[in-house]
Amino acid sequence: MDHSKAPVLEALQDFRSRGYVPFTPPGHRQGRGVDPRVLDVLGEEVFRADVLALNGLDDRLMTNGVIEHAQELMADAVNAEQAFFSTCGSSLSVKSAMLSVAGPHEKLIVPRHAHKSVVSGLILSGVRPVWLSPRWDADLHMSHPPGPEEVRALFEAEPEAKGMLLVTPTDYGTCGDIAAIAEVCHSFGKPLIVDEAWGAHLPFHGGLPQWGMDAGADVVVTSVHKSGAAVEQSSVFHQQGDLVDPAVLKAREDLLGTTSPTSLVYATLDGWRRHMVEQGEHLITAALALAERTRAEISTLPGLEVMDFTHRTHSFDPLKMVIDLSGLHISGYQAADWLRAEQRVTVGLSDHRRIVAQFTHADDQRTADVLVEALRALTAAGLPSPKPVDLPSPDELQLEMAMLPRDAFFAEVEQVPAERAAGRVAAEMITPYPPGAPAVLPGEVITDAVLDYVRSGLATGMELPDPADSKLETVRVVARG
Numbered sequence: 001m002d003h004s005k006a007p008v009l010e011a012l013q014d015f016r017s018r019g020y021v022p023f024t025p026p027g028h029r030q031g032r033g034v035d036p037r038v039l040d041v042l043g044e045e046v047f048r049a050d051v052l053a054l055n056g057l058d059d060r061l062m063t064n065g066v067i068e069h070a071q072e073l074m075a076d077a078v079n080a081e082q083a084f085f086s087t088c089g090s091s092l093s094v095k096s097a098m099l100s101v102a103g104p105h106e107k108l109i110v111p112r113h114a115h116k117s118v119v120s121g122l123i124l125s126g127v128r129p130v131w132l133s134p135r136w137d138a139d140l141h142m143s144h145p146p147g148p149e150e151v152r153a154l155f156e157a158e159p160e161a162k163g164m165l166l167v168t169p170t171d172y173g174t175c176g177d178i179a180a181i182a183e184v185c186h187s188f189g190k191p192l193i194v195d196e197a198w199g200a201h202l203p204f205h206g207g208l209p210q211w212g213m214d215a216g217a218d219v220v221v222t223s224v225h226k227s228g229a230a231v232e233q234s235s236v237f238h239q240q241g242d243l244v245d246p247a248v249l250k251a252r253e254d255l256l257g258t259t260s261p262t263s264l265v266y267a268t269l270d271g272w273r274r275h276m277v278e279q280g281e282h283l284i285t286a287a288l289a290l291a292e293r294t295r296a297e298i299s300t301l302p303g304l305e306v307m308d309f310t311h312r313t314h315s316f317d318p319l320k321m322v323i324d325l326s327g328l329h330i331s332g333y334q335a336a337d338w339l340r341a342e343q344r345v346t347v348g349l350s351d352h353r354r355i356v357a358q359f360t361h362a363d364d365q366r367t368a369d370v371l372v373e374a375l376r377a378l379t380a381a382g383l384p385s386p387k388p389v390d391l392p393s394p395d396e397l398q399l400e401m402a403m404l405p406r407d408a409f410f411a412e413v414e415q416v417p418a419e420r421a422a423g424r425v426a427a428e429m430i431t432p433y434p435p436g437a438p439a440v441l442p443g444e445v446i447t448d449a450v451l452d453y454v455r456s457g458l459a460t461g462m463e464l465p466d467p468a469d470s471k472l473e474t475v476r477v478v479a480r481g
């Protein structure tokens with residue numbers, strides 16, 4: 001295929017050059033109706049690029065196949081049979097993927113460290129999760145993707161499971177053995193969905209962990225806004241093989257997606273694909289070299305260690321720099337806040353002992369130097385040691401599931417004091433964010449250990465976006481009948 005083409009970008013240029021006068025959304029009319037104070041901040045170009053697909057980028061019946069062609073090019077670029085663009089992040093794409101494999105009350109194997117968008121998918125659909133333990137790294141207090149043996153054992157125990165979802169890479173960049181897991185799934189005739197939200201760059205460089213489509217997964221979801229160069233919310237889901245019908249996948253997306261996707265998402269996805277096909281290998285090679293140099297430099301700073309997961313997990317993404325702060329006796333929450341306030345540096349994930357700085361092809365020596373100097377200043381900042389987070393053991397994080405997530409979420413609920421919540425069935429998610437894997441799910445029996453964890457975390461700076469009582473003095477539980 002001709003990857004020098006960018007059908008969405010070309011259609012947008014065409015729309016402008018032909019001078020169409022739309023009487024359709026968006027009402028801002030490509031910026032004409034926007035308050036100049038908004039334009040001062042955003043610039044007019046953003047609005048000029050925001051055009052409807054239907055009767056805008058393409059005609060009323062989409063006969064030019066603008067989006068279709070862009071999706072075909074994406075599929076070709078990443079070795080998929082089909083690719084679908086989505087404008088609501090992987091949060092929507094994972095739901096579409098799950099619903100294309102299992103329906104209400106059917107079983108789906110899901111690792112317990114899945115992102116909250118997966119849990120939302122379970123709540124909305126009524127799919128029954130069969131929980132798969134991730135590989136807990138007890139001394140580091142983190143989890144990695146499960147291995148093929150665990151998957152095989154679970155399919156043997158739960159033969160009616162319709163398929164499985166795997167999360168890889170994790171937010172820490174640790175990766176599972178997709179090829180081996182796909183083989184196990186396929187030996188049972190079941191499809192493998194990979195939530196590869198953090199892996200949009202993986203198809204474009206041989207030195208990175210193996211990309212899900214190359215490894216034989218049936219559906220792979222990526223967030224191009226995370227590690228690629230498309231705007232926020234840009235996601236693609238990819239399909240191959242005959243275990244998941246692309247028409248079903250498309251219909252599930254149609255159920256959840258917007259009828260008014262912005263061309264900003266489509267155009268930047270299209271441009272990213274062209275850029276990566278033409279220059280990805282070279283750009284990512286440079287990013288990898290930069291990350292390696294920076295990793296070595298950070299590791300010379302007193303009290304800091306850039307974690308190396310070589311012997312802990314199948315593979316990991318070297319562009320994710322997981323910085324362990326244990327030697328400084330401070331938390332990741334403190335470090336992230338201090339770096340933002342004092343150094344104007346923002347990092348992604350922070351937890352009780354780590355921060356994660358993600359490199360992409362857009363970084364260069366200047367940004368790497370800024371990070372190193374900011375971290376050097378952090379090592380000298382003398383931040384006080386925080387109160388400890390009451391970290392549970394892996395066993396304590398595996399709560400008993402008493403009800404389906406959907407049934408608990410939509411049940412009669414009551415708000416009980418946290419001290420009296422143990423033993424009750426949760427009716428809400430409680431999610432340390434990021435990474436966004438819920439510690440408590442609707443339907444699970446709350447324990448003191450998990451409550452101590454999230455409440456002590458909250459006291460030291462953990463972000464919990466979802467409980468109804470954001471201070472967690474009370475917890476939303478299923479009412480007693």
Ligand SMILES: Cc1ncc(COP(=O)(O)O)c(C=O)c1O
Nearest residue numbers: 088089090091115117195197223
């Ligand atoms: C593993 C995982 N899956 C899915 C998502 C949702 O992706 P998005 O933010 O693109 O909606 C995230 C977001 O952080 C994630 O970490």
